[in-house]
């Protein structure tokens with residue numbers, strides 16, 4: 121497993137560097153065949169690395185189990201020079217090792233062992249490998265949804281929490297653009313004839329900030345503002361970017377209604393708030409965790425659960441109502457950071473857990 125992880129990490133795969141990512145995709149494509157995949161489909165992409173869909177056990181009668189893997193990382197090409205691969209005190213260090221190349225290693229090892237032992241479960245196994253997760257999955261979302269729609273279970277190979285817990289909930293999020301229109305005028309000779317869009321926006325920002333409900337996991341943050349044209353002109357336009365996060369769809373809809381219902385405070389001003397992107401929350405489903413934990417327990421593996429304010433591709437499948445287990449990848453720390461590393465012991469443990477889930481779910 122460490123040899124394969126080394127091969128994967130050596131092929132750097134920063135999302136925006138298609139040529140580099142495709143070199144990794146080529147390698148993974150050959151490995152999927154080596155690991156017994158019955159078919160591997162390649163979906164060419166123009167701006168990011170190509171996507172892959174591998175299938176095992178297509179003749180099995182059950183609904184497929186779907187693995188979600190992303191091959192891209194948040195580390196620019198050349199990061200290997202400053203954070204070279206090294207093994208120290210039971211940890212494997214390297215860019216993208218934890219998020220989530222080790223997750224691919226774990227899934228493939230579980231499948232290989234079942235395949236070689238002629239023990240594949242009564243379900244087809246599908247693995248979708250995408251390359252744009254770190255920038256929001258806008259190019260792969262439709263394919264993820266399409267593949268998940270027919271599945272009995274989605275297994276997301278993102279890293280576990282720092283303490284080794286799988287992820288049973290993730291916040292959803294939406295981004296909004298707020299545009300305020302006023303009226304320009306000369307700041308010296310006719311300030312009274314202007315409608316100051318920046319002042320209107322400032323008042324809106326305070327109201328928007330009041331939508332925060334951190335105790336219940338809802339955050340609403342004005343994250344960027346711009347406005348005005350020149351130092352002596354009452355500004356006619358100002359704009360803001362708003363980042364929102366919430367635990368439930370209900371809370372997201374509440375925030376959405378408030379933001380799209382904003383009305384101007386100053387006579388003559390106009391206010392428009394529109395949603396520009398959305399990822400639904402992965403709401404906690406106790407039944408799924410209990411089922412996975414029971415399977416783990418019967419093999420001597422104790423599972424813990426945790427959540428995250430950040431999203432994954434599991435948000436899409438969970439919101440479709442497809443049973444989704446997330447954070448099944450390696451344990452470790454420092455995703456996206458210089459000290460990114462994998463706890464080596466968690467690799468065989470993870471593979472054993474995946475194999476057990478595939479057989480007993």
Ligand SMILES: [Zn+2]
Pocket residue numbers: 190219220253278279
């Ligand atoms: Zn990831």
